[in-house]
Each structure stands twice: as C-alpha cells, then as structure tokens.
Amino acid sequence: MTQKTDAARRRRSFSQVDVFTAEPYRGNPLAVVVDGDGLTTEQMQQFANWTNLSETTFLLPPTHPDADYLVRIFTAREEYPFAGHPTLGSAHAWLEAGGIPKQEGLLVQECGAGLVRVKHDGGQLAFAAPPLTRSGPVDEEDLAKIALGLQLPRTALQDASWLVNGPNWIGVLLESAEHVLAVRPDYSALDGLNVGVIGPYGTGTRRVGGDPGGPEFEVRTFIPGDAAAEDPVTGSFNAGAAQWLIGSGRAPASYTAAQGTVLGRAGRVSVDSVQGDIWIGGSSTTCIHGSVVL
Template sequence: MTSEAPRSRPFHQVDVFSSEPYRGNPLAVVVDGEGMTAEQMQQFANWTNLSETTFLLPPTDSRADYRVRIFTGNEEFPFAGHPTLGSAHTWLESGGMPQSDGFLVQECAAGLVRVKSDDGRLAFAAPPLTRFGPVDESLRRQIGASLGLPDAELLDASWLVNGPEWIGVLLRSAQQVRALKPDFVAMGSLKLGVIGPEQGPAGTDFEVRTFIPGDAALEDPVTGSFNAGAAQWLIGSGRAPKQYVAAQGTMLGRAGRVHISAEGGDIWIGGDSTTCIRGSVLV
C-alpha cells in the first residue's frame, strides 16, 4: 500500500469558523503530502476521526499557489469550505507566499478557488453551483419527514451542489432551526442544510444546521460549502442581504460564525481560523 517509508511531516490541527479556539470546526492538515498515495491519505484521514483532513501539495496549475486534497473518513471531496479556509491558514502560517497581492489561489479537484484576507479573516470565493433548483415533491415529503415538519413549514427547498450534494431548506425562523430533532433514518442519503432568519437582536442574522446521514449520522459543527451555496441561493433570490453573519454549531456547544459578503460578481465566505495543535506526524 505504501509508496515510500513513513517519514516525519509537519502537521497542524486548526479550528475554523470561530474566533474562540475549540468552538469552531476542527481540521487536520498534513502540510507536506508529497509522495503519499490516495490510499495513504484516506487511511490517515480515517484515523484522525475528524470530519475532514487535508494534504497540501505543490500545484499542477501555474496560476495556483498550492494544491490541496480533501478527505473525509471514507471519501475524497473535490471541494469543501472549512478545509479551504483551514488549509489556506496553515499554508500561510507555514511560510507560503502568494503570487498575487491581496489573495491566494488554491487548486483542488473542483478547480481553482480564490482566497483573500480581510483584516486577518480569510474568505473564499464561493464556487459555482453544479446543480441548483427546487427539489421535486417526493423529496419535499422526505425532507419534511426527516425534519418532523409539515410541508407548509418548508418555505423553500433547493439543490445546492458545489461538491457535496447539499439540499438547502429555508425555515421561517432561527428558533425553528434550533428546535429541530432530525430523523436520520427518514433522511436516508440526503445531505440537508437548514437555515432560518433571526427574529431579534442576536448578533447574527441566520441560524444554520447541517445534517449528514450514513453509518455515522451526524450534525456538522460549521459547514463552509453549505453556507456558500445558501448564500448564492438566498442573496440571489433577495431573501438575504448582501452582507450577513450566520451562526452554526449552537446546538453542539460551538460558536461558529460564517461571514458572508457579496462583492461584484463574487460571494465571499469568511471565517476566523486558529491553530490549536502544531507538530509532526509519521506517515
């Protein structure tokens, strides 16, 4: 299975989408992934037991500053949000120097992704949606059963695919989102992201929760890819302002904050990142 003998590689564990360490979404980053096979990367990602692990590599596209491969515990993703910000944070912290002033370019399986720094907070340009549009009636019924809500409470439901195959669900309020008790059996294979506007002075504009079914059904603490799709959907339809802050992870004891900003033709998805572990791994 191994292409070469294990060697020491720089390793960081980064907390993403929170200004409070240990209250965001953790990411494992192997700073030097050269010489590792996909099988080795997948095995190591499974071992870290985090939602995602990334491996930094030299770019194959001259326009990119670095390349990243993104793995969950059982599959490789072409793109994901918090791994993008956490990987960019680690690349810069490890001495990376962008080719361009003001932003860097990450190469991933989904293509090139621009990342900029805004007063120290990194933000990525939301990639285009590869599938977008309302779900059919049978899926709406399944979504309602999964969330324990009648169809009238689902203000809208849309495919928001930008790598992960999210379905976005809009509810009337953040309180409704926080009160959900999802049925993962009814959910089947659907990946659901649910968002609702805050009704009072909460310091944030929306509450988000994302549910990932499967053998290890879970709620994700903070999800950049879903928030990117949701921002394109809601800003594009006039149901969200051009700048807003979404809270996520509240029901998990986290303090995730996703900063959204529409500028020109881009929607930027930003968040704070903090390195919590720094060392090396033998792999």
Template sequence: MSSPSARSRPFHQVDVFSGEPYRGNPLAVVVDAEGLTAEQMQQFANWTNLSETTFLLPPTDPRADYRVRIFTGSEEFPFAGHPTLGSAHTWLESGGVPKSGGFVVQECGAGLVRVKHDAGRLAFAAPPLTRFGPVGGDLRSRLAAGLRVPESDVLDASWLVNGPEWIGVLLGSAEQVLAIRPDFAAMGDLKVGVVGAHKAGAGADFEVRTFLPGDAIMEDPVTGSFNAGVAQWLINNNKAPHEYVAAQGTVLGRAGRIHVAADDGDIWVGGHSTTCIRGSVLL
C-alpha cells in the same frame, strides 16, 4: 507501527469558523503530502476521526499557490469550505507567499478557489453551483419527514451542489431551525442543510444546521460548502442581504460564525481560523 518508508511531515490541527478556539470546526492538515498515495491519505483521514483532513501539495496549475486534497473518513471531496479556509491559513502560517499579492489561489478537485484576507479573517470566493434548482414532490415531503417539521413550514428547498450534494431547506425562523430533532432514518443518504432568520439584535442574521449521512450519521459543527451554496441561493433570490453573519453549531455547544458578503459578482464566505495543535506525523 508506521510504514518503513514513512517520514516526518509537518502537521497542524486548526479550528475554523470561530473567533473562540475550540468552538468552531476542527481540521487536520498535513503540510507536506508529496509522495503519499490516495489510499494512504484516505487511511490517515479515517484515523484522525475528524470530519475532514487535508493534504497540501505543490500545484499543477501555474496560477495556483498550492494544491489541496480533501478527505472525509470515507471519501474524497472536490471542494469543501472549512477545509479551504483551514488549509489556506496553514499554508500561510507555514511560510507560503501568494504569487498574487491580493489573493491566495488554491487548486482543488473543483478547480481554482481564491482566498483573501477580510477584516482579520480569511474568506473564499464561493465556487459555482454545479446543480441548482427547486426540490419538490416526494423529495420535499421526505425532507420534511426527515426534519420532523410540517411540510407547510418548509418555505423553500433547493439543490445546492458545489462538491457535496447539498439540499438547502429554508424555514421561517432560527427558533424552528434550533428545535429540529432529525429522523435520520427518514433522511437516508441525503445531505441536508437548514437555515432560518434570527430576530433583529440576536448577534447573527441566520441560524444554520447541516446533517450528513455516512458511517456515522452526524450533524456538522460548521459547514463552509453549504454556507457558500445557501448564500448564493438566498442573496440571488433577495431572501438575504448582501452582507450577513450566520451562526452554526449552537446545538452542539459550538460558536461558529460565518461571514458572508456579495461583492462585484462574487460571494465571499469567511471566518476566523486558529491553529490549536502544531507538530509532525509519520506518514
């Protein structure tokens, strides 16, 4: 039974990072979240049983177009990638008009994030990494054990924190990435993303997989925050071209495609978003 104070609020469920509906990463969006407490948001996010649920609110920063709060089933994130694109898509589809003609400006826990139209897709400017640096020693060995790969196959590993505390692992090929069968017990509470290059002509330049701990340890279908961090890491270290496409979700039967481009000091992370469910919720 809904709360006596509940009211009908517009609700969308959006598929993000795939040009094919139902092949990307789903996101639940409550379009008008004014008056909801953090506890109510967290409870609803847990109930949707999706990786993230977002709540759109009026901005508190006059430079922003809207404010978003991003919840997993168990915690609030200051920033996440596919919720940023899906929230911007929903805000625009719901009649939002940007204050600046060139960009949508999202306010979130990590600050202001710019979102732009790019070749029929939306793309966000990757926020700065708040922790970045090599991973070595015992932690590197633990990563190799958790991924069930020889430590010699780990070409590089780095902290890539931009909200979620990602560790990025670079392997020698996309085939190695696709072959991973993780040992989640060895991985413990680490948030780990893995990337490897595809051969020319594969349709994508890199293959990405991400593994998250939580109430139910899982592999994420498509992960914008990790792709934002790994793009900064690889491009700035000349390990990736300034423009590329990454595939993610292949092992899960998804067809995620993340479009990355470095432009005038910014790294833009983009993909398609499609509204799959539109209605209302009582909250």
C-alpha cells in the same frame, strides 16, 4: 514488506485548525498534513479515516501555474473536490507554514473543483464561492423525506433548493432561527440526503445571546449515513445558501450566519457579495501543531 513500508514513511508537518471561530475549540476542527507530497490516494484516505474528523486535507505543490498550492480533501470515507472549512483551514495552515502567495492579499487554491480564490487581508480569510454544479427545485418525493427527517410538517419547509458545489447539499428555508434550533432530526428518515436548514433571526433580543448586532441567520447541516452527524460549521453549505438566498432577495448582500449553537459551538460565517462574487469568510486558529509520521 512491513519494513519497506515503514522505511518509506517520514515525519511530516501537521496542524489541527479550528475554523470559523476566533475562540479555540468552538468551531469546526480540520486536520492538515502540511507536506503531503509523495503520499498515495490510499494513504491519504487511510489517514483521514484514522483522524475521524469531518475532513482531513493534504497540501501539495500546485500543478496549475496560477495556483499557490494544491489541496486534496478527504472525509473518513471519500475524497471531495471542494469543501468550505477545509479551504479556509488549509489556507490558514499554508500561510502559517511560511507560504507566500504569488499575489499580495490573494491565495489561489487548486483542488478537484478547479481554482478557488482566497482573500487574505491579515485577519480573516474568505473564499470566493464556487459555482453551483446543481441548483433549483427539489422534487416532492425528496421534500416529503426531508420533512419526515426533520420531524416537521411539510408546510414548515418554506422553500428548498439543490445547492451542489462539491457536497450534494439540499438547502431548506424555515420560518425562523428558533425553528432551526428546535429541529431534532431523524437521520434514518432523511434516506441519504445531505440537508442544511437555515432560518432568519429577528431583531433585538431574538438574536444570539440577545445581541442586536449578532448573526442574521442560524444554520444547521445534517449528514445521514453510517456515521450520521450534525456538522459543526459548514463552509460549502453556507456558500451555496448565500448564492440562493441573496439571489432570491431573501438575504442582504452582506450578513453573518451562526452555526453549531446546538452543539455548544460558536461558529460564525461571514457572507459578502461584491461585484458578482460571494465571499465566505471566518476566523481560524491553530489548536495543535507538530508532526505526523506518514
């Protein structure tokens, strides 16, 4: 049985991409199996569990006539229909492997959430934020859990909204970026709720590194559970937060968010609202390239 299994394995192109940063090892890493054809769901999940990254993706031939490629996205424990940094990192790896989109400057990714457009202008990639499948107010019971989990008084949560576009995010608005950076979460008190917090920077020296042209918002995302963790840079949450904040007038049509600061990362997420679409973009860089036997 083992011999048959080993014989079925083959060498496949593999990349590890750092997403939402132009500086290697300062963003959010993603494992990409560039040739995932023929792998079963169980094999994909096992490999994703082994990489032990927040997400691992597998690129496959598309099944939809308008798509350039199909991507399957796995955490160490489950498959996601959509996620942000895996979308940009997978598009980067697909292009680097010689992929040529059907439309110049625009890739179409097929995934569990449907078709996702990814702009490509030779520099940064940006995906069109998918529609939220759940949005709106968060009930008081959950807000009480979140306040306890963030170790903040309930009054510090200025507003909150469900922001579900694959992952089940709840977005929480705090008074300032400084308040976001000061949060020390108690994951056990979050009771299984995936929470992202966002707060605005002021002007001048209050920006990151004192740069007046720096990011307008600071973001952090917390994922409780058996492997409780803070995500370095989160495309799906930023996509949902942008729809919420721009739609409510709390953010301008274009802005930049910083994420990962507390973790020693330098994630930068660009947000741009154009004619009804919200584009979430950032730089990607390949840190590891080679092959994997699967």
